[in-house]
Amino acid sequence: MWPGDWPRPPVWQHNGHWQTIGAALWCRAGGPTAVRWQRTRWLTPDGDFIDIDHAVPPGAVALVVLFHGLEGSSASHYARAFAAVATQRGWGIAVPHFRGCSGEPNWAPRAYHSGDYEEVGWMLARAAQQWPMLPRVAAGVSLGGNALLRWLQEAGESAKATVRAAAAISAPVDLAAAGAAIDQGWNRLLYARHFLRTMRRKAHEKAARYPGLFDLQRALAARTLREFDDAFTAPLHGFRGVDDYWRRASAKPHLHAVRVPTLVLNARNDPFVPAASLPTPQQVSADVHLWQPARGGHVGFAEPIAPGDWRGDVAALPAQVLPWLARAAQIPLA
Known part of the structure; x- marks a missing residue:
């Protein structure tokens, strides 16, 4: 217990x-x-x-x-x-x-x-x-x-x-539920912005080493984790987009x-x-x-x-x- x-x-x-x-x-x-x-x-x-x-x-x-x-x-x-x-x-x-x-x-x-x-x-x-x-x-x-x-x-x-x-x-x-939650309201200001600060920098470094792997401008312009995952994480790892990534990566099912x-x-x-x-x-x-x-x-x-x-x-x-x-x-x- x-x-x-x-x-x-x-x-x-x-x-x-x-x-x-x-x-x-x-x-x-x-x-x-x-x-x-x-x-x-x-x-x-x-x-x-x-x-x-x-x-x-x-x-x-x-x-x-x-x-x-x-x-x-x-x-x-x-x-x-x-x-x-x-x-x-x-x-x-x-x-x-x-x-x-x-x-x-x-x-x-x-x-x-x-x-x-x-x-x-x-x-x-x-x-x-x-x-x-x-x-x-x-x-x-x-x-x-x-x-x-x-x-x-x-x-x-x-x-x-x-x-x-x-x-x-x-x-x-459940990545879709968590992604929606972190991108809303105070969560977006308190947490999403904090994570995106270093993630955008890493995207820039990755593009300098491997140009053309993903849309760098979309990744740098992302203001939510959903936008960043759609522009960077999903294409970099073989997913069709953020929804495909979040669905296939979620442990709950x-x-x-x-x-x-x-x-x-x-x-x-x-x-x-x-x-x-x-x-x-x-x-x-x-x-x-x-x-x-x-x-x-x-x-x-x-x-x-x-x-x-x-x-x-x-x-x-x-x-x-x-x-x-x-x-x-x-x-x-x-």
Whole structure:
């Protein structure tokens, strides 16, 4: 059973927007000491690279592979919180960066997208090669959560050879519903504009390296994620347009195909993952466990760590998710 009153955010985080923004900008992320990442570069079969940041302490008993969200990285608040809690409790953590998200433009024509299950599968296979003796679980946040779910669906029973359990956090499993939500009203000002700032810059860099792949002027003129995905993401990855991309990349229609114990965690006050778009128990397999608390925002889930703590700590999220993964995977967690 899930904690009935979780999370209990700081009092000033009184709605989904504040829980989202507060966690990203002002909350602690797992304690005062930052985890020291090591970086490894993996060369991909198509002549590109993936940068993976990892922290695997001596004697680690397991590895969690964490897939970040849209324009995220190992520096994102949730990645730092997962790293702190995992390493404190005897696990290692690895954060593969989607292409273009590690601080250096990638080399190949492709980038990344919400349904990038082939890339997720390749990353997990490489993690298994690098840490073959450690049992593995996977977690994905927002876009990374949807992409992880799509891999679990495509892999079916074979996913068990790579990971023992998985978790998707704040995943936009219905991309059309999430895209419509983020492009409207305050969401468009608070979130879409923030994402588009770096996405348009990356589109410009991609066009300089590979002219003619997509309509650069349309991508640069985009003022919504829908417009950007139609101009850039869809054509770059072989989709017929934004509607084809969002339909084929959404995880919700295929959750019945998941065969690995998987937690799907979504707050019902997430500003751009509408509660009405979330899956129901009837739409998922017996291996999928839905947790839909009333609070948490989008990848928020912060709680105070002591009376009078006004900032809160995002470590409240991995403090719930990692024990669930440990139980599902039958791996000890200190």
